[in-house]
Amino acid sequence: GQQVQQSPASLVLQEGENAELQCNFSSTATRLQWFYQRPGGSLVSLLSNPSGTKHTGRLTSTTVTKERRGSLHISSSQITDSGTYLCAMSGGSNYKLTFGKGTLLTVTP
Amino acid sequence: NAGVIQTPRHKVTGKGQEATLWCEPISGHSAVFWYRQTIVQGLEFLTYFRNQAPIDDSGMPKERFSAQMPNQSHSTLKIQSTQPQDSAVYLCASSLVAGGSTQYFGPGTRLLVL
Numbered sequence: 001g002q003q004v005q006q007s008p009a010s011l012v013l014q015e016g017e018n019a020e021l022q023c024n025f026s027s028t029a030t031r032l033q034w035f036y037q038r039p040g041g042s043l044v045s046l047l048s049n050p051s052g053t054k055h056t057g058r059l060t061s062t063t064v065t066k067e068r069r070g071s072l073h074i075s076s077s078q079i080t081d082s083g084t085y086l087c088a089m090s091g092g093s094n095y096k097l098t099f100g101k102g103t104l105l106t107v108t109p
Numbered sequence: 110n111a112g113v114i115q116t117p118r119h120k121v122t123g124k125g126q127e128a129t130l131w132c133e134p135i136s137g138h139s140a141v142f143w144y145r146q147t148i149v150q151g152l153e154f155l156t157y158f159r160n161q162a163p164i165d166d167s168g169m170p171k172e173r174f175s176a177q178m179p180n181q182s183h184s185t186l187k188i189q190s191t192q193p194q195d196s197a198v199y200l201c202a203s204s205l206v207a208g209g210s211t212q213y214f215g216p217g218t219r220l221l222v223l
Binding site: 033035042043044045048086088094095096097098099100101102 | 140142144151152153154157164165167168200202204211212213214215216217
């Protein structure tokens, strides 16, 4: 079945530093979606793009479909960015999302 | 727009009892998905509907789990004879169309089976 690997598993940054989160998937994706989740909180959709680069605020998502990888760049990290970032993909005519295990981001003062 | 609504937010059942979880998708969305989240397994797909029709239930445990979507405004996930290993957060998501659309998630129902 489809598999999604995220790295790093955890990341600690100082406020103001940039973060680069990676996502690799095992089959051709038609959509890659990034989510944010606080402990015990809801899944919040951040960005969704099948290929290329997409920006919103301080977030940039880049997906290279042929190489089966994607990344999420967070610029000028803030303490409130702390939480888990999840990558999910779907492929072909199958619209269910397969999730990675997430990257736990901690931003310190 | 209230987002995806899930009820109850928390449910505690005894082993062997039945649990019914409810989901109200975003108005106008034609696809509804169910997932569950545990610490060990992470997020796993269960089943999805498009225009109320069941499309893929490949993630559903076959014997005790069932899902329905009787109308476009709600879906239910029923677990019969609940077991401790069913304890998880059950998440419902909806999207405008099934493919190529962003899925929006509800807050989840936290199920604890004692």
